[in-house]
Amino acid sequence: MSEQQWTQGEEQLVQIARAFPYPTTPVLLARPTTFPRQRRQPLQVLALAIAVIALFVLALIFSPRLRATVTNFWQIGVVRLFLPEVMETPTAEPVDISTPAVETPVSTTPIQQPIQQSSPWPPLAGETLLVTATAQLPFPVRLPTYPPDLGPPDRVFLQRRNGLILILLWMAPEKEQARLALFQMGSDAWISKGDIKVLARTTVHGHAAAWVEGVHILQMQGEQEGVIRLVGENVLVWVEQINGESVTYRLESDLLLEEAVRIGESLE
Amino acid sequence: MTETETIARAQAGEEEAWRALMQRYQQPVFRLAYLLIGDAAAAEDVAQETFTRAYRGLARFDSTRPLRPWLLQITRRTVYNRQRSLRRYAQALGRLFQQQRQTAPSAHEETEAQEQALHLWTAVQRLARSDQEVIYLRYFLELSVGESANALGVASGTVKSRSSRALTRLRQVIETEFPELASYG
Structure with missing residues (x-):
């Protein structure tokens, strides 16, 4: 063995370990099936890669279902928005995911279809105080300064969904429903939204943002129990760089787009 | 032939060179697997898988470095990958119990x-x-x-x-x- 400088205690340990009754080392060479074959030549690898890609492209062309699965989502920060295969009559401009997000104009048309009542917030784990949550998050917590009489959130939750998610709720007077919910998520968190009927591009402070109108499904997975909730409110999702950290914001309310953007831009 | 030369030959696809390296290092690989798992059959599987993985990654290995620590690193990872599966882990525990009764001196x-x-x-x-x-x-x-x-x-x-x-x-x-x-x- 190579140069060893044992202490006396280590030397004794080695002496004891040397007597360890290992089972007989098996003859690994006796298994011809496990010996790997000669490596593939680079050209073979290239041909194989091209064949796999070609098969995938063909599958995309001939399978609308696969195409929808692979291409029909839009990622804003840590929020993945799954688009419908067929858009219902949009009330805001539907997303064209092939174009840059920031250049699409904003639609402020009120939605025509009635919003179904969202399912109430399920009992959320991790209720805490704002000051406690602030101390644990790797990014600064920002609160809306608009509308001026909004005040601090009524309830604060800090959840671990791969990364930390801060959920701030402003409750409707004398109701158990939240009138405003603001999520703040670091880059390790992960949530998704599905069954979206209307999706439009907009901006918050010049940052690409998604505007989801009407009923859709919110899914949050992670270390804590998963949450699947039917959302009947409108939702604004955007990302900002705060002190070098990418923070995704999700604002849920019954407000129209202009108001939601105004609240989003009032965060301080 | 030095180890560097043997590795270079194995990298060039010489099966005999690779067999020589396997023969030289199968004992420490098997022994580390056995110490970590405590089951001879599972340790043999790990050792075999270690060499298969090592061979696949051999082209990227720097032949001027010693091979044994690299092989033992693969051994550790292979053991962990196996133990991630709760089912396999339970089986290993069962085998350990059986082996302790049957094969331990x-x-x-x-x-x-x-x-x-x-x-x-x-x-x-x-x-x-x-x-x-x-x-x-x-x-x-x-x-x-x-x-x-x-x-x-x-x-x-x-x-x-x-x-x-x-x-x-x-x-x-x-x-x-x-x-x-x-x-x-």
Whole structure:
């Protein structure tokens, strides 16, 4: 063995370990099936890669279902928005995911279809105080300064969904429903939204943002129990760089787009 | 032929060169797997898988570096990958129990030194996985600090500090649970 400088205690340990009754080392060479074959030549690898890609492209062309699965989502920060295969009559401009997000104009048309009542917030784990949550998050917590009489959130939750998610709720007077919910998520968190009927591009402070109108499904997975909730409110999702950290914001309310953007831009 | 030359030949696809390397290192690979798993059959599977993986990655291996720490690093990872599956882990525990009854040397067959070594192994198994690893590499397989660092993927200084901590914890276990070993250290 190579140069060893044992202490006396280590030397004794080695002496004891040397007597360890290992089972007989098996003859690994006796298994011809496990010996790997000669490596593939680079050209073979290239041909194989091209064949796999070609098969995938063909599958995309001939399978609308696969195409929808692979291409029909839009990622804003840590929020993945799954688009419908067929858009219902949009009330805001539907997303064209092939174009840059920031250049699409904003639609402020009120939605025509009635919003179904969202399912109430399920009992959320991790209720805490704002000051406690602030101390644990790797990014600064920002609160809306608009509308001026909004005040601090009524309830604060800090959840671990791969990364930390801060959920701030402003409750409707004398109701158990939240009138405003603001999520703040670091880059390790992960949530998704599905069954979206209307999706439009907009901006918050010049940052690409998604505007989801009407009923859709919110899914949050992670270390804590998963949450699947039917959302009947409108939702604004955007990302900002705060002190070098990418923070995704999700604002849920019954407000129209202009108001939601105004609240989003009032965060301080 | 030096090890560097043998590795270079194996990298060029010479099966005989690869067989020579396997023959040279199958014992430490198998032994580390056995120490970590405690089951000879599973350790053999791990050793076989280790060499298969190593062969697949051989083209990217720097032939000027020693092969043994690299192989032992793959061995560790292979053991962990296997143990991630709860089902396999449960099977391994079952086999361990069976093997302890069937294949471990009986009290009559064991020499006193072997018995002491088995007690030491049992004591090491009480430690955290990272402590076990450094003790197996340094004191059971007698790797140098540098080789252990390569096998663990850490700096040499980390190996020294980990060894020191692991030995302190081992002494505590020995003093409380294996007083017959307490003369060591």
